Amino acid sequence: MNFVAALSETAEKNLRELEEHIRQAISDDAFIFEACEPLIRGGKRLRPMLMLLCANAKTSCPNERTMPLATALELIHTASLVHDDIIDTSKKRRGVETANSKYGAQIAVLIGDYLFAKAFQLVAENNYDGRVQAILSKLVKNLCVGEIMQDRSLFVVPTMTEYYQRINLKTAIFLSSCCQLGAIVADIDSRDGESLAAYGTSLGLAFQIIDDVLDFVGDEKVTGKPRGGDLKSGVITLPVIRALSTSDEAPALKKIVTGGAVTCTDIDAAIEIIRATDAVNYCKTRAEAHIEAARVNLPSNLKTSVGLALEQIAEFVVARTR
Amino acid sequence: MNFVAALSETAEKNLRELEEHIRQAISDDAFIFEACEPLIRGGKRLRPMLMLLCANAKTSCPNERTMPLATALELIHTASLVHDDIIDTSKKRRGVETANSKYGAQIAVLIGDYLFAKAFQLVAENNYDGRVQAILSKLVKNLCVGEIMQDRSLFVVPTMTEYYQRINLKTAIFLSSCCQLGAIVADIDSRDGESLAAYGTSLGLAFQIIDDVLDFVGDEKVTGKPRGGDLKSGVITLPVIRALSTSDEAPALKKIVTGGAVTCTDIDAAIEIIRATDAVNYCKTRAEAHIEAARVNLPSNLKTSVGLALEQIAEFVVARTR
Numbered sequence: 001m002n003f004v005a006a007l008s009e010t011a012e013k014n015l016r017e018l019e020e021h022i023r024q025a026i027s028d029d030a031f032i033f034e035a036c037e038p039l040i041r042g043g044k045r046l047r048p049m050l051m052l053l054c055a056n057a058k059t060s061c062p063n064e065r066t067m068p069l070a071t072a073l074e075l076i077h078t079a080s081l082v083h084d085d086i087i088d089t090s091k092k093r094r095g096v097e098t099a100n101s102k103y104g105a106q107i108a109v110l111i112g113d114y115l116f117a118k119a120f121q122l123v124a125e126n127n128y129d130g131r132v133q134a135i136l137s138k139l140v141k142n143l144c145v146g147e148i149m150q151d152r153s154l155f156v157v158p159t160m161t162e163y164y165q166r167i168n169l170k171t172a173i174f175l176s177s178c179c180q181l182g183a184i185v186a187d188i189d190s191r192d193g194e195s196l197a198a199y200g201t202s203l204g205l206a207f208q209i210i211d212d213v214l215d216f217v218g219d220e221k222v223t224g225k226p227r228g229g230d231l232k233s234g235v236i237t238l239p240v241i242r243a244l245s246t247s248d249e250a251p252a253l254k255k256i257v258t259g260g261a262v263t264c265t266d267i268d269a270a271i272e273i274i275r276a277t278d279a280v281n282y283c284k285t286r287a288e289a290h291i292e293a294a295r296v297n298l299p300s301n302l303k304t305s306v307g308l309a310l311e312q313i314a315e316f317v318v319a320r321t322r
Numbered sequence: 323m324n325f326v327a328a329l330s331e332t333a334e335k336n337l338r339e340l341e342e343h344i345r346q347a348i349s350d351d352a353f354i355f356e357a358c359e360p361l362i363r364g365g366k367r368l369r370p371m372l373m374l375l376c377a378n379a380k381t382s383c384p385n386e387r388t389m390p391l392a393t394a395l396e397l398i399h400t401a402s403l404v405h406d407d408i409i410d411t412s413k414k415r416r417g418v419e420t421a422n423s424k425y426g427a428q429i430a431v432l433i434g435d436y437l438f439a440k441a442f443q444l445v446a447e448n449n450y451d452g453r454v455q456a457i458l459s460k461l462v463k464n465l466c467v468g469e470i471m472q473d474r475s476l477f478v479v480p481t482m483t484e485y486y487q488r489i490n491l492k493t494a495i496f497l498s499s500c501c502q503l504g505a506i507v508a509d510i511d512s513r514d515g516e517s518l519a520a521y522g523t524s525l526g527l528a529f530q531i532i533d534d535v536l537d538f539v540g541d542e543k544v545t546g547k548p549r550g551g552d553l554k555s556g557v558i559t560l561p562v563i564r565a566l567s568t569s570d571e572a573p574a575l576k577k578i579v580t581g582g583a584v585t586c587t588d589i590d591a592a593i594e595i596i597r598a599t600d601a602v603n604y605c606k607t608r609a610e611a612h613i614e615a616a617r618v619n620l621p622s623n624l625k626t627s628v629g630l631a632l633e634q635i636a637e638f639v640v641a642r643t644r
Contacts, residue, residue: 029467031474083431105427106473109405110466112431113438117462120442124455133446133455140439144432145351151428152353 007049007312008305014052015045017063021071025118035099035111040078042094042224044322046207046313047073047178053309054182054196057302061186068126069185072119072136073178079115080143082108095224116140129184139177146170154234155258163238164205171211172204192299199310202294206287207317212237213283214322216271222322228267231257238286240270242279249273287318329371329634330627336374337367339385343393347440357425357433360418362400364546368529368635369395369500375631376504376518379624383508390448391507394441394458395500401437402465404430417546438462451506461499468492476556477580485560486527493533494526514621521632524616528609529639534559535605536643538593544643550589553579560608562592564601571595609640 007015026036048070055061085098086105092098099108123132146169149162158166179200183193214223215230216239230237236257244250244257253273256266274280291314298310329337348358370392377383407420408427414420421430445454468491471484480488501522505515536545537552538561552559558579566572566579575595578588596602613636620632 028463029470031470032467083435086427086431105408107470109408109431109434110470110473113405113434114463114466114470116435116438117459117466121456121459121463124452124459127452130446130449134443137439137443137446141350141436141443144436144439145354148351148353148429148432148436151432 007309010056010305011049011053011309014063014066015049017067018045018048018052018070018074021067022074025071025075025122026115028118029114032111032114035103035107036078036115038096039082039094039099040074042096043074043078045074047077047174050175050178050200050203050310050313051182051185053306053313054179054188055186057182057192057196057299057306057310058186058188059303061182065185066182068122069128069132069181072122073181075115075119075122076136076140077174079112079119080140080147082112082115084147086112092225131184132181135177135181135184139174142169142173150235155236155260157236157241157244157254157258160241163241167205167208167212168201171208172201175204175207176200192301195297195299198297199294199314202290202297203314203317206290206294206314209238209283209287209290210318210320213239213280213287214320215239216274217280218321224322228262228271231267231270232262234260234262238283239274239279242282243274243277246279247273247277249276284318291315291318329631332378332627333371333375333631336385336388337371339389340367340370340374340392340396343389344396347393347397347444348437350440351436354433354436357421357429358400358437361404361415361421362396364417365396365400367396369399369496372497372500372522372525372632372635373504373507375628375635376501376510377508379504379514379518379621379628379632380508380510381625383504387507388504390444391450391454391503394444395503397437397441397444398458398462399496401434401441402462402469404434404437406469408434414547453506454503457499457503457506461496464491464495472557477558477582479558479563479566479576479580482563485563489527489530489534490523493530494523497526497529498522514623517619517621520619521616521636524612524619525636525639528612528616528636531560531605531609531612532640532642535561535602535609537561538596539602540643550584550593553589553592554584556582556584560605561596561601564604565596565599568601569595569599571598606640613637613640 022040023037026033026040051070051073052066055066081093082099085093085100086108091101099111103111120133120136123136146166149166149169176197177200179196180193183196188196212230215228215237218227220227231240240253240257243253247253253270256262256270259266294314295311298307302310344362345359348355348362373392373395374388377388403415404421407415407422408430413423421433442455442458445458468488471488471491498519499522502515502519505518510518534552537550537559540549542549562575562579566576569575575592578584578592581588616636617633620629624632
């Protein structure tokens with residue numbers, strides 16, 4: 001299931017226009033284009049699409065206003081993935097070889113920096129409200145703090161609070177900011193803007209929980225990432241936290257996930273232990289609860305097509321397989 | 323020689339206030355502060371100081387206007403150094419252990435990202451002219467392109483044009499932007515603003531040439547960096563380019579610098595070959611020429627104390643030992 005299926009004709013058209021803007025944005029430098037184009041190609045475009053939908057939630061907002069910012073959001077997301085792949089020393093992302101694996105950590109750092117800078121340049125050159133830059137820079141800062149938090153406690157089992165704090169910083173604030181930015185760009189009143197932001201927060205929590213589940217149950221051919229990647233790099237997520245508190249084999253699981261050096265055999269064993277528990281269903285139930293909260297937060301006075309699309313994105317987030 | 327000696331009492335006071343702002347800016351998160359404080363401590367503050375001086379070039383510009391931007395410039399510079407040290411896998415910088423060496427590449431990437439984001443946040447939250455964000459983001463973009471250019475041609479002898487293109491992107495545009503930003507913040511007329519920017523460009527070219535010379539002749543205790551670091555990481559700079567075109571031992575030198583794996587014995591041999599030529603003097607002469615151009619570009623109608631400080635910074639740049 002692809003969330004594009006949930007979109008109206010206008011939104012689909014916007015998505016196609018966005019692709020053109022993204023390609024344009026990375027075309028300043030031939031090497032950058034060559035390096036970034038494959039990385040950017042396979043994305044779901046969830047972040048810019050949320051922003052575009054929210055900007056059109058009440059009345060139509062001209063694409064000249066929305067596209068540079070939507071593009072900036074996807075560039076920031078891609079930059080963070082590029083840097084993430086250095087951190088996780090991942091080999092594959094979005095089904096293609098990572099920048100880290102192809103060009104080495106050195107160039108991957110710079111490609112990420114370039115994409116961040118280009119995003120801020122796009123926004124600076126399009127006369128957005130001052131709040132836009134502030135929200136974007138805080139979003140990036142929070143992403144970093146979330147990642148640092150994660151990286152400093154590899155192979156350590158987080159408490160539920162720590163887990164939620166991390167996924168809020170890493171994902172929920174990002175999606176929430178996309179919604180908030182759409183509302184700002186379209187001058188939507190602050191009450192509805194806050195509701196859209198709250199929708200984004202809940203959506204983000206659900207999104208990250210499902211992401212963490214997919215690391216264990218996803219089809220590698222569909223997710224584009226090797227299974228058990230989180231475990232291998234020491235990132236302990238909700239399915240593990242749950243399995244540790246319910247499985248008879250918790251001690252064996254704990255030994256693997258906190259051991260520090262995880263082999264492929266370990267990953268298979270851990271996945272087996274986790275899948276023998278209710279962890280996957282438990283996580284899905286939690287994600288569904290956040291999706292309910294997201295739906296409840298949606299203002300009732302949105303354009304029908306946008307309200308529908310936002311509802312369907314929420315559905316997609318829990319039903320998705322990649 | 324420290325360029326602070328060149329400053330008036332007011333400028334010195336500003337510099338002390340800047341230190342407080344910088345410390346404040348990295349205090350959001352305890353770990354970030356712990357990681358960044360030693361990295362930021364030893365800097366020369368050349369970039370923010372140029373901006374502060376230019377902002378006060380005609381009349382006094384209130385510190386509330388200048389300090390957040392000056393702080394942002396130093397954070398961006400530090401961020402680029404932190405990422406640079408991953409790229410060069412350097413162990414020491416500003417006399418202390420690099421983030422890369424202390425926390426690993428993963429955390430170092432994130433610390434750099436955090437500092438970039440924090441810089442943009444400071445600017446976004448202080449209602450600067452829209453041009454400020456655009457200049458900052460372009461400056462970071464150019465830094466990345468310069469570094470990528472460098473990193474993609476390690477162990478390759480650049481042409482003179484390629485060398486100048488690289489140091490322009492890496493350093494001259496940054497210093498020039500600092501001057502330009504000072505002029506913008508203080509509403510200095512565009513003609514004088516452009517002259518100050520031109521001063522910054524020439525200063526930057528001279529600064530980077532001297533930096534490249536110091537890699538061969540600097541005292542490690544003073545520079546805070548191991549000697550021959552550029553050679554070791556494959557970065558071929560002006561002294562090498564010159565020595566290759568004049569030394570009898572050019573073939574041996576070329577073999578070392580393009581060989582791909584440089585040992586300590588190689589570095590010593592290369593330094594010996596280079597120092598037996600006129601390369602160091604040649605580079606200093608070139609740097610002095612840029613400094614002359616910088617001086618010529620200085621508008622004649624600046625406040626005496628600022629004009630003097632900018633002249634003395636120019637002198638410092640060629641006389642410096644770190």
